[in-house]
Amino acid sequence: MLEMRDIRKAYATPQGPLPVLDGVDLSLAAGASLALMGESGSGKSTLLHLAAGLDTADSGEITLDGQRLSTASEPARAALRRTRLGLVFQQFHLVPSLSVADNLTLQARLAGRETPDWSQELLTRLGLAEMADRYPEQLSGGQQQRLAIGRALAGRPALLLADEPTGNLDEASAETVLTLLLELVRDSGCALLMVTHSARVASRLERRLTLSHGRLLAEEAR
């Protein structure tokens, strides 16, 4: 599903290039789940952005579903994100001017993959069916993140990339959101790559990798 080989990435700073990823190799099979852990600034989010085609690596090769991201054009990477990926961010990034129902189906519609039954099921399972006509600002933080998860899964992506999806939530909401996320990922059959600080959250996923100073440490199996 996702293959990353010898990925290197540095950011330009006034003091010179700052290496963030230094020869990272990572692979994720279809339907598998992987937690990516590490200190702040260890390069987790950068790795996620590279996997999503939001950024490009300085060197190395990234293949998603057999397609080489490293050499793909911007429109091709956009098309891949639209049709094969689901993204969940810590800050939700919902569209304030669209209703809950429209936010949920947004990516699926953009990709031309909307399935009304699946959307309705997602709304119900996420506990948002009664709020379909509301706007994001009228939801609690937990509800907003559930909606963001629904939006990411509505198009039935092959890979879900989640960046600290529970980082902005209280403990109870975080637990609910995480349980739902894992359930839905399992039921939809997509792979999951999640960036998290939390060992407790990471322990719920099949595999755990830790990034430190731009390099992957040994993998811990669950």
Add this chain to the structure above:
Amino acid sequence: MTERGAPRLVPHLAMARTALVTLLSHYRRHPGQLAMLLVGLWVASALWSGVQAINASARDSYARAEALLSPSLERRDGAPLSYADFTTLRRAGLAVSPLVEGTIELNDGQRLNVLGIEPLSLPAGGIGEDRSAGNDGEDGANPLGLLQPPGQTRLAPETLATLNASPGERLVGAGGERLPPLVIDAQLPPGTLMMDITRAADLLERGPRIDTLLLAAGSQTALPAAYRPTPAAQGLSPGQLTESFHLNLTAMGLLALVVGLLIVHAALGLALEQRLGLLRTLRALGVPGRTLVGLLAIELVLLGLAGTLPGILAGLWLASVLLPDVAASLEALFSASVGASLSLPWHFWAGSLAITLGGLATAGLGMLWRTARLDILALGHAQPSRADGRRRYRRQAGLAALTWLAALGLWLWPTPAGTPSLIAGFAMVALALAGSALGLSVLLGAVLEGLKRGLPGNSPRTALIRWALADLQLQLPRLQLAMMALLLALATNLGVAGMVGGFRLTFLDWLDQRLVADLYLRPPPAAYDSWRDWLETRPEIATLLERRETDTRLIRAEGERPVALQGISPDPALTASWPLLATLNADRAAAWQSLREGAALINEQLAIATGLAPGDMLTLASPTGPFTTQVAGIYPDYGNPRGEVTLTVERLSQRFAAKPGSMGLVLTPGLAAADEAALRQRLTRPLPEAGEAPAPSLIDQRSLHRQARQVFERTFAVTRALTGLTLGVAALALFTGLLAQARERRARLAPLWALGLGRTTLLGVTLAQLGGLALATALLALPLGVALNWALVAEINVAAFGWRLPLHVFPAAWVQALGLAVLVALLAAALPAWRLWRAPPRQLLEEFSAS
């Protein structure tokens, strides 16, 4: 479309559609922004297309007038043309046709141009072209209709409407003569009656003289040596004469367009800023950057059409309201007849749409550029950093300085003597206004920073003021475009009000100096001498001031130019007050003495256009050969679009065969009211000594004053309307700008409320912030307004009309502008402030939590 491409298109279209709907959904949640955009576009296109509709209608009238009279011939010796010339030229094989023209007065006092044509010899391709097609319908297309009794009086539909007459009706002249029945002819310019030459010559008492010989276009037959084609500049066409007037209108329309587009720019900037997060989310969800730019461009077009089309319709309404005043001004100033109803060619619609959409595209270019360069990874960082703001201010300050330098460069750029360029003048003003607008927020920001730093102490009041100043600094980027609009509108108002006010003072003074007679009499030409002889015997009249006029050409080494020629009686009653701008050795008495001895005075327009100065020699074409004389002085001649040479009336009669004109009657001092009334009565009846000649027309000085003032007021009615509307647009910009960010303002004020400040205090702070900002903007607009006033009177007026006005400043207008600015700001702030004041505590609490 390739076979491979076709199946891909459908999902792409679906994606584009969904993304577009998502982008547009922003306006559903922010209707204030949508309203601001549409109102900006609506107002900009309304004012611009209104002005263009006026210009297009006037130009259509000019085109119809010009189509009537070209090309034509004249005698080389300058003698008037007669039927003998017509016969000579026809015999020589030239397809010429005689034409007489003049003005008649109807029994209701209306004056109209009369054209007398000879339908059978009229060249094809001119005024008779589609009349010779055998169409003898109601529009009078049959040329024989003019000849067959009772003949025809053809006129444009607008003229018929103005006269409140109907086809077939017969107009009656001031002397009781009946004109042939009216027939509509849409090709004629407004204010013109066309008829057979014999009827016209009778009406105009023209005798055997004809005014022009029209020549068939493309005629290959050589002209006899005694004739030549009328030079193109002979008797400037209405289009040429009024060019400056229309350029001024266009400049005003352009200013309104710019101010309107500032609103649009502000709204687009706000819409983009608030949608940065959305744009990045869409990019993250797989919408390519190029698609997003394309979709925003589509959004711009949709908004453009939604705002511009009703704007153009509103512009048409505005034009129909203003056109009668414009038509009256053009008639009075340039004798150019313009229909009082709109007549718009197709390119008006296309042009109005293109200019407004082009302006929108320019305003939206920044939005598209920022979208194209959007940093997809900076998700959530919608606000530009403080360092970004500082960099932008520095760039803006640099650009403002460069723009001002360019304006100064244009001012100092040497132009050939006596030929100031109108375009350069407008460019200078535009650059100065743009430079000031660009520098405004930099200056305001610096003032706020200075005030903040200079605040002494740490009392609660000081803390609040310091917060208010800092908050205003934060608001400045959002409000700067509205403030720019306010600055431009105020400066233009001050500049134009100063120019118009100064012109009024100068013009009325000048009118007093020139209109020294108590009564002005214009006898029928045939009875002129009899009236003069009779008046010279009357004890009620102390001085008789004769005036005649004609046209000729000024002969110079670089070519000939047409000039008006007038003859006056240099009596001390007239010369004592007649203003002179320059004389030889600054000796007024000597200049008048020189005039009496045969020298000439010239008007300021001619002096500026030709560089002629007192002491120079000038040569005029006259029927008896070139006439050379010295320039004794230069006089101001406001309102006259043409160069003019003044001689004594005797000299004019002898050398130029000038037609009889008018007489000014200075009444004997101490004349009893009854005697004056009896004299007035007598002057309205025919003179028995003059045979059957009708009564002269009589007008008194007060009526002339009133008429001149009316012309003046009507001339500037449009200017005042446009500057007033521009100020209204600026107020709207401020209002919509405040409304659009009202929600965010509340979010910023909510913490203060939570910290214990009452809503009334917050309301006061908000109003004080806006009022203060507007006051500071108005204070900066004052010097800019004076500079604009100076540029208008000393540069643009000279280039446009050929005369210079003294600079007058009106401190009362400054105070009014300051008050107006504060009032506009307070009115604009009133609704958002009212909403804040009415906001329930729960809402403020929610906004506090959100903030």
